[in-house]
Structures are given as structure tokens and as C-alpha cells.
Amino acid sequence: MIPEAEIWQITALSLRISLTATGLSLFLGLPLGTWLALGRFRGQTFLLSLINTGMGLPPVVVGLVVAMLLWRSGPLGGLNLIYTPTAIVIAQTLIALPVVTGLTASALQQLDVRLQWQLAGLGASRVQMVLVLWREARLPILAALMAGFGAVISEVGASMMVGGNIKGQTRVLTTAIVLETSRGAFDRALALGALLLGLTFLVNWGLTLLQQRGRR
């Protein structure tokens, strides 16, 4: 058996890494998605399709790129981040970012354009307008957040490549499952899998509660 303490450590680390990455992707993706949805500039459609492609970005490709950047002899090697939780956060943020950005943009584009006219006509500044539009699109924006979290908590390739699955340091639920399975310890892998599902459910439950409370 894996000691109970270790299981909790792995679970807490998974949660911390993926929540941080989701938070960062919201912090960056909300303004970016808003700009893509509401701005008017050349190359907007091209950029939007780029982001939409990014929603299906294979985690192993992100892992490869981040690993190359953070590798000891790589361009950012001096930061000594490879095989640290921070490296996993960076990779997972890059995975969640296009999801949050793309879904935020589509959430805002689904609002009636005339609502923007109406708000401008009521004297809204640019910032006030965006705040009201975010509020109007809060349900799909929270859905974007859930999709982003779902993408990173379940991801294994990038975590493995940039984290290295080091026991007590960068081992997260998904990489632990891969390890146990490769050892033939299916019961442990299954237990960890159930834990992962339960965790994902809890976080989504919290977000859904928040989402449905905002429904009026």
C-alpha cells in the first residue's frame, strides 16, 4: 500500500497545481478572450481560430515545448524550474489558457450586440461595459473555467515530462496512476483514479453551485 500520508500529499499537490494553473489561465484568458470577442482589429478571426485550435492542444506537445525551454541547457534553464511543481503549473496554464480564452470569447459573442449599444447609451465607460458583459455571461464563463480545470486536472503527459513524477515532489494523481499501472498494481491505480474523479467532481460541484446561484 501507499502510505496514507503520501496519498494526501499527492492529492493536495494535484489540487494546488491545477487550481493555480486554472486561476492563472482565468487571469490571463478573461481579458484576452474579452479583447478577442469585443475588439475590432486586423487578424481577429485568424487569432480566434488559432485559440480555438489551441483548445485541443495535446498536453504532450505543450510538455515537450515547456521541457525544452526549461531544460538545464535550454533558454530558461537558468531558472532551475525543470522537475518542479512550478514547471507543471506553467505547462498546465498553457493547456488551460486557450480553453478559457476561447470559451470566454464565445460566451461574450453570444450576447446581443445591442446590449453594448444600450450600455453605451446609458453612459458606461469601456471598463464598466466589460464588467456588465462579464456579469451577463457569467454562466458560460464559469463553464469555461470548469472546462479549463477539467483539462488540466486530468492531464498526464505534460506533468510527467516537465515534472518528472518525483516522489514527494512532483508526483501528482495522474502520474501516480501511470506509475502504479506500469507496475501492475491495478488496485492502487484504481483507488487513485477514484480519488481523482472524486476531486474533479468536488471542484466542479463547487463551481456549479456558484454558477447556478448566479442564475436569475
Added chain:
Amino acid sequence: MKPLLEVHRLCVPRNAHFAVQVERLTVYAGETLVLIGPNGAGKTTLLLGLARILKATQGSLRLNGEEIRDDLTYRRHLGLVLQDALLVSTTVWNNVALGLRFRGLPAAEIRQRTRRWLERLGVAHLAGRPATQLSGGEARRVSLARALALEPTLLLLDEPFAGLDAPTRERLREDFHAILSETRTTAILVTHELEEACTLATRVAVMLAGRVVQVGPVQEVFARPVNAAVGAYLRRLGAEERAAYS
């Protein structure tokens, strides 16, 4: 009469094929200028151009004799009511308070004005109701209260009574008429209802194919259309109205 808004050589494109062009148009302080014209003539486009919401490619717009420099400052002199109520998904109270909050007014004043205008439009009992749960008539009243609470220098209204059943529309129009004369608010109102134009207008402006082709008091415009196209449109409007009442 004192000019409030002066439009000169304004060009407001709506899409690649359509633009509204106004050589000269003056709105006088205290009047209700009713904008009429067939569907697609560009009435909504002109209204949005006057509010500086749709960008004008050229032309000048003067408010109280001064060229408009900052769009936001200018817009905060306006009240806008569009064809749909376009309420945000919060309570009726918060909807009416919205524009006042944008202006950063003191909380006490926001409360007082919100309450006053909810009452004036007869929707105070709905204050706590989610705005998504209103009838068509109630939503229009809330949307009017939201614009009037701003006590605007110029009120812009795009078919504010369209799509309501006749008794609801009539009652709302009467209330609105009373409020306009009481507050002496200057207004530009779009409609294609003859009766609405007749009861509310100080002057009417006729729009055809993106141009304002005639402006004047209702009787004068009906008695002496400037050209055959205006005459044909007005006859059609009269016939529609008679058909609706027969």
C-alpha cells in the same frame, strides 16, 4: 427656439452597402422630434449615430453650440431606449440604477432617483423582481424609467412602444407624453405609427433610403410633402393606420 443638437454633413455607415447621410438637422430645446420612415430607411442607424455609438465617418455634431469632443462625456448627457428593452439580468431596481451608477453619483441620490422614476412609471412594485421575469409592457416601462432616471439633456427612443398590445401601448404613450411635457425633456423618437407621430411630435422628420428628406410640423409635412416619394410613403402610412382601426 434654442438649438440643442445641430447635425451637419453627418455620414454614419451601417454596413458596406448602407450609410445614413444627413446634410443638416437641428433639434430644438424642449421639442419632440419624431423620426418616421419605412423599415430599413436608417432610423435606428441615425439614432445610434447621433448617440455616437455607431461611428460617423464624417460630419459635425454640436450640443448646445459646442462641438462634441469626448464621446463618453457627451453620452452621459443622453438617455437611450432601444426597440427591445435590453434589460440586464439583475433586479428591476438595479436596472434602473445602472446608468446612475455608471455616473458615480452618491448612493443617496441614486436611491432617491431610482425610487422616484420607478414610481413615476408605475413599476415600483416590481423593484425586487428579476428583470427577466417581466411582461413586455413592464419591461418597456423599466427601460423608460432607466433612461428617464438619468434626467437626460436629450432622450433618444427607438420605437419604444412597438410590439405592445393596443391598450398597453396607449396607456404607456399617455404616461410618457405627460412625463415629456412635465419635464420638458428634448426627445428624438422613432416610430412608424401615424397616431404616435401625431400625438407626440412637435415636428416630424421623414427618412427615406438613408436620408432625412423633409422636416417640419406634422400638418405641414402631410399637407405639402416635398416630393412624390414622401407623398407615397405618407399615404401608405395613413392607409395602414386606417386598416388597423377598421
